[in-house]
Amino acid sequence: MAKQAVTTIFFVLFHCIISYWAFMSSCSIHSFPKNSIPAIAKYFGSKGRYEEVNTYLIGDLLATNYSLVTLPPSKCNEIHLTAIIRHGTRYPSTKNIQKMREFYDFLMRNATSNLNGLSEIKSQWKMWYTDEMDGRLVDKGRADHRHLAQRLIKWFPSLLTEDNVRHGRVKLITSSKHRCMNSTIAFREGLMEGLGREVELEPAVNDALMRYFDQCERFVKEVENNKSALEEVKRFKEGPEMKSVMEKMADRLKLPYASITVDSVEAAFFLCAYEFAIHNLNTPWCQLFDEADAQVMEYAADLKQYWKRTYGHDINSKSSCILFHDLFHRLDQVVDQINSDGALSEAVTVQVGHAETLLPLLSLLDLFKDDIPLSSTNFATQKKRILRSGNIVPYAANLLVVLYKCPEGIRMGVRLNEKSLTLPGLTDPVPMYEDVKKRYGALLEGCDQETVCKINN
Ligand SMILES: *[C@@H]1O[C@H](CO)[C@@H](O)[C@H](O)[C@H]1NC(C)=O
Ligand SMILES: *[C@@H]1O[C@H](CO)[C@@H](O)[C@H](O)[C@H]1NC(C)=O
Ligand SMILES: *[C@@H]1O[C@H](CO)[C@@H](O)[C@H](O)[C@H]1NC(C)=O
Numbered sequence: 001m002a003k004q005a006v007t008t009i010f011f012v013l014f015h016c017i018i019s020y021w022a023f024m025s026s027c028s029i030h031s032f033p034k035n036s037i038p039a040i041a042k043y044f045g046s047k048g049r050y051e052e053v054n055t056y057l058i059g060d061l062l063a064t065n066y067s068l069v070t071l072p073p074s075k076c077n078e079i080h081l082t083a084i085i086r087h088g089t090r091y092p093s094t095k096n097i098q099k100m101r102e103f104y105d106f107l108m109r110n111a112t113s114n115l116n117g118l119s120e121i122k123s124q125w126k127m128w129y130t131d132e133m134d135g136r137l138v139d140k141g142r143a144d145h146r147h148l149a150q151r152l153i154k155w156f157p158s159l160l161t162e163d164n165v166r167h168g169r170v171k172l173i174t175s176s177k178h179r180c181m182n183s184t185i186a187f188r189e190g191l192m193e194g195l196g197r198e199v200e201l202e203p204a205v206n207d208a209l210m211r212y213f214d215q216c217e218r219f220v221k222e223v224e225n226n227k228s229a230l231e232e233v234k235r236f237k238e239g240p241e242m243k244s245v246m247e248k249m250a251d252r253l254k255l256p257y258a259s260i261t262v263d264s265v266e267a268a269f270f271l272c273a274y275e276f277a278i279h280n281l282n283t284p285w286c287q288l289f290d291e292a293d294a295q296v297m298e299y300a301a302d303l304k305q306y307w308k309r310t311y312g313h314d315i316n317s318k319s320s321c322i323l324f325h326d327l328f329h330r331l332d333q334v335v336d337q338i339n340s341d342g343a344l345s346e347a348v349t350v351q352v353g354h355a356e357t358l359l360p361l362l363s364l365l366d367l368f369k370d371d372i373p374l375s376s377t378n379f380a381t382q383k384k385r386i387l388r389s390g391n392i393v394p395y396a397a398n399l400l401v402v403l404y405k406c407p408e409g410i411r412m413g414v415r416l417n418e419k420s421l422t423l424p425g426l427t428d429p430v431p432m433y434e435d436v437k438k439r440y441g442a443l444l445e446g447c448d449q450e451t452v453c454k455i456n457n
């Protein structure tokens with residue numbers, strides 16, 4: 001009897017400790033829904049999750065979906081893979097963290113409406129981003145790369161082998177930015193995990209390749225450091241669509257129109273996006289936007305990519321000539337080796353960089369080119385545009401170039417984010433390598449980094 005009572009008391013006490021611990025750990029941080037996707041998540045652009053592009057990964061981060069990939073028509077062997085990959089999920093830049101803090105402080109001080117979202121922000125959300133987080137890779141970003149490496153082993157089991165790693169036929173190249181270096185290290189961890197053993201594999205840092213945009217003098221002068229190069233973005237932000245987003249947010253918060261600026265709506269949109277990307281949380285920041293608002297925010301970001309990284313200025317794509325030649329030089333070498341003795345020196349090359357590394361290269365290849373330029377005045381008619389950075393460069397975005405040895409010769413396949421692409425101007429989704437080289441003949445013969453990036457006086 002006494003023994004039973006003691007047991008019961010002990011059980012109840014134990015149960016309370018556990019519940020209290022569970023309660024504290026969920027409530028001390030937040031009580032926002034986890035694993036619920038914000039309705040506006042597909043408009044986050046380059047701040048979007050990779051899982052939004054390939055939703056089948058939500059259930060299984062190691063899944064590979066063959067219905068999205070076109071293989072060569074005949075029986076072929078994979079002989080080479082070059083993967084150019086964006087770093088994984090990261091913290092905001094210091095500049096954006098400051099914008100976020102400023103808007104949060106302002107709401108805490110000045111907003112008094114009891115709109116659902118706002119009262120939750122005020123009572124349950126704390127500003128936890130600090131300046132020194134400045135663009136660093138987060139845990140989710142490490143996981144992005146670890147999982148991608150494991151999926152690439154599944155996609156290319158004959159290339160990503162222990163033997164190839166051990167014999168130096170797998171190379172890792174990275175931008176010097178900490179988020180890229182740490183992504184590369186996470187990628188290597190995923191590789192070792194997938195192969196089931198530790199093999200030595202040192203990444204090489206190469207900014208001339210992975211951050212070519214910093215080194216192209218003409219790009220820096222004419223676009224990067226030139227305000228008027230992004231005039232259309234400025235106009236859009238001053239235009240009627242953005243004004244409506246700001247006024248709707250002011251109405252929701254019951255604040256005067258003059259108190260909500262473009263910086264305010266950007267800060268709130270970033271907060272919604274980052275809380276989701278980093279912690280998988282659907283926070284009340286997301287309730288400050290409806291779908292129409294989010295589309296405007298997405299367009300403002302895509303417009304900037306258009307003018308700064310893709311078709312807006314010719315030098316944007318041309319600045320990637322060095323990476324383009326690096327790729328084709330390697331592919332040529334593989335083809336030469338296959339055609340001579342068959343011993344390959346490079347089976348897989350992984351290059352880790354930035355959204356800014358991928359976008360100009362994709363543009364140089366004429367991919368994601370809309371018929372009509374994106375401008376400050378054509379938001380409405382560009383709703384169906386193909387230049388959507390959320391589809392192209394989410395975190396851990398990857399361009400995969402695969403060579404196949406087939407009975408009829410060498411073929412080349414291209415995948416973006418694990419989905420096959422047909423190169424513009426070619427009809428075959430897995431064309432003969434020679435046809436690819438003809439298609440890009442003008443670039444292969446020109447597109448010289450030095451000439452292109454030199455400033456003509
Ligand atoms: C693969 O992708 C297709 C197209 O997005 C989708 O319909 C299908 O459900 C996916 N397959 C799996 C197994 O998730
Ligand atoms: C990268 O990883 C190292 C070692 O884990 C760590 O010291 C460093 O702070 C990390 N950098 C970033 C940006 O996360
Ligand atoms: C800045 O950009 C504008 C618009 O593209 C261009 O006309 C101008 O020449 C550029 N200025 C410099 C210094 O390159």
Ligand SMILES: *[C@@H]1O[C@H](CO)[C@@H](O)[C@H](O)[C@H]1NC(C)=O
Nearest residue numbers: 106109110111256258259260
């Ligand atoms: C916030 O409120 C303070 C007074 O409480 C006022 O001085 C300030 O101008 C307000 N800020 C904005 C941006 O409206």
